Amino acid sequence: MKSSFAILTAIGIAGLTQYASAADITGTVTLNGTPPAEREITPLENDPVCGKMHSGKVMTEFFVVGANKGLADVIVMLKGVPAKAADDSTPPAVLDQKGCLYVPQILAVQTGQKLVVKNSDPSTVPMHNVHINPTASANLDAYSTKISQPQMSGSADLTYQFSAPENFMKFQCDVHPWMFAWVTVVDNPYFAVTDKDGKFTIKNVPAGKYKIVALHRKASPTGIEKDVDVSGGNANVDFTLEVK
């Protein structure tokens, strides 16, 4: 009995210690150079149904640059940490289809985390079809018979769970060929996506030294890597991506 109490106490202390020593990594990703001009998604605007759901011009969103050249939609993740899949307590990520567009277009999920794909479009858009393009063999094998799944208006959500990490897995709708989203699957819980001003926060990182990577589907599709040390508490890492 005493030994059991001691073990439980030790586990509790270890947990508290880890929590106490966990740190946040914050930073900003900025873009240097002039990005190419975004283009008007004319097929969407000309579509008799989808076009009516947008009042103004609908533009591509490859380079979303905010205040002080902050670059949105950059995936920032730790590299080389022990792989850990999400458990049932991890809330699902959500990818929606609204106005014949995927929202958001850039998303990151943890291996094992549920990804719920919704169709919020009205019945005037009879259907979308969710066509995924996994490249990791484990993900490909798991969804080989569900690569393309129709999702009628008002039908149930589709749920995906990917077991292997991969960058920028393309989701597309073949009914509306301008609809795309890119989902990055990370094999640990330490990742974030930059906001409209290029800022990110990775929370509760255990103390230690790591590699941190910033990925942007256009400006750095293979990633830019830096070192980060959170042994002494919170750390700040900034990235600058270049448009050549």
Next chain:
Amino acid sequence: MNGTPNNRWLHRFAVLTALATLGLICIGGLVTSHEAGMSVPDWPNSYGYNMFLFPPSKWVGGILYEHTHRLWASMVGLLVIALTRWLGGRESRRPLAIVGILEMVAGLAIFMLLPEQKATGGFLTGIGGLVLLAAMVWVRNEKAAAPLPQLGWLAFALVQVQGLLGGLRVVLFKDQIGIFHAALAQLFFVLLCVIALFTSQWWSERRASGRSPVLKSELPFRRLVVVTTALIFLQLILGATMRHQHAGLSIRDFPLAYGKLWPATDAASVARYNEHRIEITNYNPITAFQIQLQMVHRVVAMLILCAVAFCAGKAWRKFSGRSPVTKVAVFWLALILSQVALGAATVLSGKAADIATAHVLVGALSLATGAILSILAIRFPQFAADAPLAHAVLGKPVTLDLNGVMEVGSAGKLPAAR
């Protein structure tokens, strides 16, 4: 084949089938231009519906193109079955009945034994039923002159293979099948054009007059036409490969390529190109291979233009402007010039769907015209100066070798006719 009313209708029906096939290629071009190939993810059903009962209210977005392509292909299938029956005469009834029964039995077996493939079984049973119906039609018509019945059977086989390839492209997600499907479609169209030519009264009359001996001096022209036609087919395969990469335009400027005569394709350059590409519907990043492919496509286009211009010029000089060979050769040149302009417009418009589809359409017409000119050049090499006429004009003895090649005088050349 003597120009009877019956044969005229056969010819009209063959022309209709060829035109329907050209329309099918055109809709196929719209499917790829709109990136709609996978917009209906199941086959032969459409979103679980029987293909022919799919509600028009759901023909939205890319589905409109893909579903229309399927229905149009079914119509072409029906036309080809009827054409096969017509060309083959009453003798074709038995083989058609055997094929139809076999397809029905296979379809029913799939339907009953493979629950997850019920739709495929039903579809195959339906095709078999139509073939059987064609066999049961009580028309005791004579078969057409050789090789038309054989060509009909070839079309019958190809149309079914094409349908299967189109379906497999969808269910197996294989772009390579799409490339093969596109290339075979071109050959299928050529075959139907040849059938239309051979069923024409014009052809029958010349056929009845017997085969002319071939002048030695015409051999280079024949070879050039045949080789150029083969080059066009190669070009169409290159084009189909580019279209089925789903990467849009790998080079967006013309006549230069990324500002150069030949663009850099090292990894850093390709990465920079991709960084600056803002695509709307073709999001796959481009590769060095795709850039080189488009450059080869451009070079081959220039080779074809030169070769066809040379053919047209040679035909004009050799046969006169009134010769059918010359007329077809000049039409061929006009097509190729249009095709080059459409190719440039495809690039400069950022691959606008209507222009890219017109490029596919004129490509198919160019191949078919080359094939017909090849047949004319091989079968009737000197329309302007038929062999008996040539003999009369020359007033010289002519000798025929064992291959039917005619030696004319010491120069081996005919004087320019008229």
